[in-house]
Amino acid sequence: MSWNTAVESIERLYHDACRILVFEGGEPLMWRDGKYTFSDLARLAHNKFLRTAVTTNGTFNLNVPTDIVWVSIDGSKSTHNRLRCNSFDKIVANLSKATHPKILVHFTINNQNWMELENLLDMLNQIPQVKGVTLQLFYPYNQGETSLALDRKTRRLAMESAIMLKRQGYPILNSTWSLKAMINNSWKCHEHLLTNVDPDGTITQGCYVKSRGEIDCSQCGFTPVAEASGAFDLIPGSLLAGWRIFLNNK
Numbered sequence: 413m414s415w416n417t418a419v420e421s422i423e424r425l426y427h428d429a430c431r432i433l434v435f436e437g438g439e440p441l442m443w444r445d446g447k448y449t450f451s452d453l454a455r456l457a458h459n460k461f462l463r464t465a466v467t468t469n470g471t472f473n474l475n476v477p478t479d480i481v482w483v484s485i486d487g488s489k490s491t492h493n494r495l496r497c498n499s500f501d502k503i504v505a506n507l508s509k510a511t512h513p514k515i516l517v518h519f520t521i522n523n524q525n526w527m528e529l530e531n532l533l534d535m536l537n538q539i540p541q542v543k544g545v546t547l548q549l550f551y552p553y554n555q556g557e558t559s560l561a562l563d564r565k566t567r568r569l570a571m572e573s574a575i576m577l578k579r580q581g582y583p584i585l586n587s588t589w590s591l592k593a594m595i596n597n598s599w600k601c602h603e604h605l606l607t608n609v610d611p612d613g614t615i616t617q618g619c620y621v622k623s624r625g626e627i628d629c630s631q632c633g634f635t636p637v638a639e640a641s642g643a644f645d646l647i648p649g650s651l652l653a654g655w656r657i658f659l660n661n662k
């Protein structure tokens with residue numbers, strides 16, 4: 413995406429009443445166009461939006477001017493390295509030296525890593541820069557990665573285990589409501605709350621899967637949409653999760 417397309421997209425999102433902006437990739441922190449880097453885009457968005465965030469693979473300097481930095485870690489060192497190109501040590505090193513005030517880890521639960529959540533949480537406990545963890549479930553786009561999808565039984569076990577760990581005091585920021593709702597996908601989706609921008613500047617309102625694959629709501633693992641939908645329906649747990657993730661800086 414060029415600088416001009418990015419600036420135009422940010423203006424259009426703001427004009428369309430979006431108030432939280434999350435940069436995703438690819439890898440957003442690699443973005444540059446001529447003299448402009450990701451930090452220039454982040455500063456521009458920060459001046460307009462109520463909250464800004466970025467989701468990164470964690471292999472770059474994490475001190476960027478968004479309110480929140482989400483670092484993807486997908487399991488124990490060996491599983492993560494298998495799934496994400498041997499990047500685990502580099503991520504941990506970057507986390508340990510980061511000075512950004514709000515770094516969260518985002519864990520996408522799949523068929524290979526769902527048993528590793530507790531160990532990962534214990535490990536992250538040793539890194540004070542990590543202020544919390546958010547979870548979502550792998551969604552199969554049917555592009556050769558279907559083996560990572562969880563079957564019904566495993567999905568239930570994974571979610572029940574996450575709920576138990578949250579009750580034990582681990583810093584899982586998803587609401588218990590949304591974790592429970594993920595077991596059978598028994599939540600009402602307000603997909604209009606989400607707006608996506610593609611690299612060519614195309615803006616699509618609604619489900620993230622639109623224009624990327626076949627929408628199968630029975631397989632949905634998009635906890636951010638579930639949480640936003642819950643907040644829209646004034647579910648207290650989702651409102652609290654939103655406050656903890658986006659507003660609370662402790």
Ligand code: SF4
Nearest residue numbers: 601603619629632637
């Ligand atoms: S896949 Fe998930 S986010 Fe997309 S429309 Fe279905 S329930 Fe909503």
